[in-house]
């Protein structure tokens with residue numbers, strides 16, 4: 509596996525299947541890389557990961573300061589999962605002149621500004637995400653990029669950004685990987701105390717509770733009740749249109765349950781499908 513740092517080295521990745529990450533990698537990331545490696549094999553191109561803790565997407569300086577940096581273990585995980593290369597630039601390569609720099613923030617699509625979910629609770633977050641992802645794409649010119657469903661709004665934002673930019677690039681989703689008890693894997697889970705880790709199960713439990721109820725208003729009540737029963741007051745816990753992340757309407761065809769909550773000192777997000785509503789006509 510090649511380890512790349514410079515802009516000219518990154519250019520050798522053109523046409524690859526890319527998995528952008530911030531490091532502190534776990535089995536969720538490994539699944540993304542394996543997924544990307546299978547696609548790369550089928551397309552006879554390389555699978556590559558990027559590791560860069562992007563300072564511009566952290567709205568909380570404390571969160572950035574304590575974000576885990578585990579490069580040696582990350583490289584071993586990438587190699588084992590099938591990456592042919594890892595691009596691990598420093599801030600000056602991503603943002604020439606850092607901290608003063610002129611790397612543009614692409615126009616943000618409505619799904620990055622209107623739903624009132626991560627966009628409202630982490631002001632500036634999607635501007636930083638779009639800035640770094642577009643810059644990584646410009647440095648590596650991938651044919652496709654794989655993103656986790658774990659960050660559902662981010663996935664929709666990147667899809668919309670790529671579509672608006674007109675680039676011929678596939679944005680490929682990969683399912684959320686969970687611990688056996690349901691907790692979605694996250695680099696931040698390591699900061700949960702044992703008691704908080706138990707309480708964190710409220711997120712996946714509430715998503716499952718909503719999914720079990722076929723009527724939408726009742727499913728919303730089940731979602732809120734499950735969180736309350738677990739003693740968790742969420743930042744948001746909603747069932748939305750899975751594409752726009754806006755309120756559901758007559759036109760909604762797929763639904764997504766999305767939750768964000770602080771558990772102790774850790775902010776967690778999770779989401780899952782809700783399919784009790786009207787199903788698309790077969791063949792539609």
Ligand code: AMP
Nearest residue numbers: 529530536655656658659683684685693
């Ligand atoms: P991160 O470095 O954690 O910000 O995320 C890098 C990529 O990994 C993003 O596309 C995330 O959605 C994805 N990811 C993070 N956690 C998981 C998980 N538990 N399952 C699947 N993908 C994940």
